[in-house]
Structure formats: structure tokens, C-alpha cells
Amino acid sequence: MLAIVATAYAQQTPAQKPLRLKFQYTLDSGVVELGKEIESERGARKFRFTKIKQYVSNIALYLASRCVWRDSGGFYLVDAEDAASCQIAFNYPSNLVFDEISLVFGIDSTTHAAGVMGGALDPLNGMYWSWQSGYINLKIEGEMLDQQKSTALEYHIGGLGTAHEKRFGLAPGEDLTLDCDLNPLLEQALSANKTHLMSPGKQAIALSLAWMQSVRKQP
Numbered sequence: 001m002l003a004i005v006a007t008a009y010a011q012q013t014p015a016q017k018p019l020r021l022k023f024q025y026t027l028d029s030g031v032v033e034l035g036k037e038i039e040s041e042r043g044a045r046k047f048r049f050t051k052i053k054q055y056v057s058n059i060a061l062y063l064a065s066r067c068v069w070r071d072s073g074g075f076y077l078v079d080a081e082d083a084a085s086c087q088i089a090f091n092y093p094s095n096l097v098f099d100e101i102s103l104v105f106g107i108d109s110t111t112h113a114a115g116v117m118g119g120a121l122d123p124l125n126g127m128y129w130s131w132q133s134g135y136i137n138l139k140i141e142g143e144m145l146d147q148q149k150s151t152a153l154e155y156h157i158g159g160l161g162t163a164h165e166k167r168f169g170l171a172p173g174e175d176l177t178l179d180c181d182l183n184p185l186l187e188q189a190l191s192a193n194k195t196h197l198m199s200p201g202k203q204a205i206a207l208s209l210a211w212m213q214s215v216r217k218q219p
Contacts, residue, residue, distance in 0.1 A: 001167075002216065005174070008016060008017070009077075009126075010211065014093045014095065015080060015093070015094040015095075016091035016092065017091060017092055017093070017094040017096075017172065017173070018089060018090075018091055018093060019086070019089070019090055019091070019092060019174075019176075020087060020089045020175040020176070021059075021087065021088040021089075021101075021103075021175070021176050021177070021178070022104075022177040022178070023056075023078045023087075023088075023178050023180060024086070024177060024178065024179050024180065024218070025049075025052050025080050025180050025181050025182065025185055026179045026180065026181045026182070027039075027040055027047065027161050027181065027186075028040055028041040028082065028181065028183050029041065030073065032049055032052065032080065032182065033121070034049055034050055034051070034052070034080055034081060035048065035049075035050060036048065036114065038068065039097070040183055040186070041190045042154045045144060045145075045146075045186075045190075046144070046145040046146070047142055047143065047144055047145065047153075047154075047182075047186075048142050048143050048145060048150075049080075049142035049182075050139070050141050050142050051081070051139060051140070051141040051142070052079075052080040052139070052140050052141075052182075053077060053078065053079045053080070053081075053125075053126075053127060053138070054077075054078050054105060054137060054138045054180070055075055055076065055078075055103070055105070055106055055107050055120070055127065055135065055137050055138075055158065055163075056075075056088070056103050056105060057074065057075045057076065057079055057101050057103075057104045057106070057107060057143070057163075058070070058102070058103070058104040058108065058165070059071040059073070059088070059090075059099070059101065059102070059104075059109075060101070060102045061092060061096065061098040061101055061102075061170075062098060062099065062100040062101070062102055062167065063097055063098045063099055063100075065097070065100075067102075068096060068097070068098055069092050069093070069096055069098065071090055072120070073088075073090060074120070075107065075111070075119070075120045075121055076120055077120040077125055077127065080162060086141065088153050093200050095097070095197050096172065097172060098170065098171075098172060099169065099170070099171065100167045100168065100169055100170060101167065101168055101170040101176060102165055102166070102167045102202070103165070103166060103167075103168075104163055104164070104165050105138075105163065105164055105165075105166060105208075105211070105212065105215065106135075106137035106158070106162055106163025106208070107121070107134070107135045107137055107143055107158075107163055107180075108136070108163055109137065109160055109163075111122045111134075111135070112134035112135055112159070112160060115131050116128065116131070121135065123146070126134075126139070127139060127158075129156075129158065129199075131144075133158070133159055133199065134159055134160070134199055134200075135158050136156045136157065136158035137157055137158045137162050137163055137208065138157040138158070138162075138208065139155070139156050140153065140154075140155045140157075140182065140185070140209060141154050141155075144190070144195075151195055152195065152196075153186075153196070154195070154196045154198060155185070155189065155196075155197050155201075155207065156197065156198045157197065157204045157207050157208050157211070158200060158204065159199075159200020159204055160200065161200075161204075161205045161208070162204050162205055162208035163208075164208060164212045164213055166215060167219045169217070176215070176217065177217070177218040178215055178217060178218065179215070179217075179218050180214060180215050181212075181214035181215075181216070182214070183214065184210045184211070184213050184214040185207050185210045185211050187210075187212045188206065188207060189207060197211070
């Protein structure tokens with residue numbers, strides 16, 4: 001009897017296909033390694049980064065601009081210090097047809113307003129300000145180096161208006177590697193002499209948009 005039930009269940013359960021997302025933090029075309037110096041190609045500046053973290057959520061697959069599948073995993077913390085967290089793997093039905101993948105970089109407004117949560121959203125991960133300000137969507141820390149001195153850099157970007165959806169072309173059977181280039185955000189911040197940003201607001205929204213421009217699909 002058990003064998004019959006198991007066979008029936010297997011017949012009802014559609015076959016699954018794996019999809020892997022990989023995130024890589026870069027500065028222009030160079031791969032960022034925490035604690036090591038790296039030079040910007042465009043600005044001829046040298047940096048050393050000690051922390052890079054961001055939230056990714058609401059992953060979905062689309063066909064002709066219509067959502068055909070949505071990930072039930074919720075929220076992911078992509079931490080440059082944890083190589084395993086920079087790869088997200090999930091399964092989708094093998095007969096599913098799609099032409100785009102959608103990701104939200106950050107935490108949606110409803111979750112921001114919900115207060116402290118667990119898992120990837122646990123405040124122990126260092127990505128939560130308070131019940132008033134909510135979550136930090138992107139955290140970049142390090143220093144800018146020159147021959148005379150080093151200048152500390154701290155960008156904690158979050159709050160309402162700093163989470164953005166971005167879509168990338170993707171076909172069934174493909175994996176996706178995303179390069180997250182720090183340079184556009186740094187150029188915008190440093191051109192305004194901004195070396196620290198630690199609260200929500202208009203500047204955080206502007207830098208979050210610069211970050212979105214920097215995320216691109218690796219060929």
C-alpha cells in the first residue's frame with residue numbers, strides 16, 4: 001500500500017530543475033577581496049573594503065512580462081565575507097518556460113514596518129537599525145587610500161525608497177552571475193564629499209539608485 005502511495009505521489013510531483021544565482025562584488029572590472037587593496041580604473045583611487053553586505057528578496061521568473069513562478073525562500077543576505085551566501089540555489093518546475101528573472105535588491109516596505117524578524121532578517125546579522133528606521137539594505141565599509149592618509153568609508157543604505165526591482169534576461173537551463181560594481185555608488189558619494197551615510201533619507205535613495213545601475217549580468 002505504501003509503495004502505491006509513493007508511486008502516485010511521484011507521478012503528481014513535477015520534475016524540478018536547478019537554478020543558481022551567484023553574486024560577485026567588483027570595482028570596475030576587478031573582483032573585490034575583503035581586506036585587500038584594489039584600485040579603481042576610472043578614478044585612479046585605491047580602496048580597501050572590510051565589509052559588503054546586501055539583501056536580495058522576492059526572486060521571480062517572468063514570461064512576456066507576466067510572473068510565472070515566485071521563490072518561496074523570502075529574504076537572502078549576500079555577504080562578501082561568507083562565500084556560501086553569495087550563491088543562491090533553488091528549483092523550479094522543469095516544464096516552466098520563462099525569459100526573465102526578477103530580483104528585489106533590498107527589503108520591501110511592509111517588512112520594514114513589521115519590526116524585528118528572524119533568519120536572514122535577524123538583527124544579529126548587523127543589518128537592522130531600529131523599529132523606526134527598519135533594515136539596512138546595503139552596507140559597505142572600508143577605507144580610501146592615498147600616499148598621505150587613509151579615509152574611512154561607511155555607507156549604510158536603507159529605509160523606505162531604497163529597495164528596487166531589477167530584471168535580467170534568462171532562459172530555462174541557464175544560471176545567472178551578477179557583478180555588483182561598487183564604483184558608481186562610490187563615485188557619486190565621493191563627488192559630493194560624502195564618506196559616511198548612516199541613516200535613511202534622500203541621499204540614501206540616490207545612492208541606492210546608483211547601486212542599481214551597477215548591478216549587471218555577467219556575459
